[in-house]
Amino acid sequence: xxxxxxxxATSGVKPEQVAPAIGDRxxxxxxxxxxxxxxxxxxxxxxxxxxxxxRAKAAERAERLAAAIxxxxxxxxxxxxxxxxxxxxxxxxxxxxxxxVVTRRDDDATWLESGxxxxxxxxxxxxxxxxxxx
Numbered sequence: 001x002x003x004x005x006x007x008x009a010t011s012g013v014k015p016e017q018v019a020p021a022i023g024d025r026x027x028x029x030x031x032x033x034x035x036x037x038x039x040x041x042x043x044x045x046x047x048x049x050x051x052x053x054x055r056a057k058a059a060e061r062a063e064r065l066a067a068a069i070x071x072x073x074x075x076x077x078x079x080x081x082x083x084x085x086x087x088x089x090x091x092x093x094x095x096x097x098x099x100x101v102v103t104r105r106d107d108d109a110t111w112l113e114s115g116x117x118x119x120x121x122x123x124x125x126x127x128x129x130x131x132x133x134x
Contacts, residue, residue, distance in 0.1 A: 006096035015064035036062030
């Protein structure tokens, strides 16, 4: 059975950081979906639903992240502003065999990103790997 890997990258993660960070963690024949979350929002933007720019940036980042992944079958999607909601959505839609969450250190993370790796491990029944990039 082909492995299905969901990679969720929060707003501060640069595409060139992803491939080295995940390295050999994903089989060559895996089906991969990369989701860029629009988690770089301020609380005011989130409260007032002014998310269009953040969502556009998330879609662009997801495409660039997908291009940095060496597997042959990689697709990209923008995700919810809340990374945990984005993971939940993709578990229903993509049915991954595992999830890789790529974030910055909590010191550099936004309010929506902070603690997402550990929270994902405890919330979902799918195995979750949390990778932190500088």
